[in-house]
Amino acid sequence: MPRSKAEALLAEVRACTACAKALPAGPRPVVQFSSRSRLVIIGQAPGSRVHESGVPWDDRSGVRLREWTGLDGREFYDPAKVALVPMGFCYPGAGPSGDRPPRSECAPLWHDRILASLEARRLILLVGGFAQARYLPEARRQTLTEIVRHFAEHGPLFFPLPHPSWRSGIWMQRNPWFEAEVLPALRVAVRKALSEGDRQ
Template identity: 60%
Template sequence: MNAPSLPELLTAIRDCRACADLPQGPRPVVQAGKEARLLIISQAPGSKVHASGLPFDDDSGDRLRAWMGIDKTQFYDPAGIALMPAGFCYPGKGKGGDLPPRRECAPLWHDRLLSALPNIRLTLLVGQYAQKLYLPRGFAPNLTEAVRQWREAPGGLLPLPHPAWRSRLWMARNPWFEAEVLPDLRERVRQALSEV
């Protein structure tokens, strides 16, 4: 049995109803193109993204693009950048913010989507849920230490904090992120997107 083409796979992901019990219903959000060279694995869409259906269509997306040194045109070009959250649907609100990504998504879709993206050169692990999925067990005890050890992350992975509004407070406590990580991130993004 042949694996589905990338367009067929993206349609299957967008049609997924594995989380039909979500408070606002399922609306999987994903972006990918066969030639994509940069992959962003994030947490899960927020309520604004759920409403628009466009990944990172909120303040956190503006902050992430600024960190990466790219504009919206580059960010939303699936020929360069693929976006694959740990949970494809908005999980709903909890006591301290959005609920964690649903656990069904990654096992259902990640391996299939990754196998359909053969040209990925750099993977940004945005937030603790993406890092728990893809960094080796024991790599770092928490998100801050994972980001602090970005140079030691295995082949092509780069851990980042989530760019939500709270990241401004985190950045104020960790000035090395802006001074050291962001310049390296921008250079790695530039190299990944310029590779032929």
């Protein structure tokens, strides 16, 4: 059976070595998508644990993101429903204070082609400041807290979120509106995106 555009593109991504010289652990793109993905989650870059396992969001941040979105593991890892497309697909290595930022070559090289290959895209979650800087240029003068506070201004296509790292627990305590107002709206938007796909 001939491969779809998205399948051919996924094979191309997995063979990418464009910035190999800058990757201390070597290239290992960790992405998930299919032409039928309806929800796109754009995060930052894999950490060392995800680099080892090759499974996207296979860490505490992934557990928290699934809690936030209301997705169970079966849905989250189903490429017919969810595309997992970080700003950098390979582990960028450790820096002086945590992991290095996603490689800047990666999103310009791949994102437009991947998004164009999705037929049923309904909602894009922008998880963290790197994704928001690329997709919400009008929000560049705002802090992440302000962008998330005004999430409704970026719908229905985009939904900005903080990165669900351990730091987000402290941030949530300082910003109780996130749990009270944003997470319920997020779960509704995610369910709507997936159910619209079910009707196609």
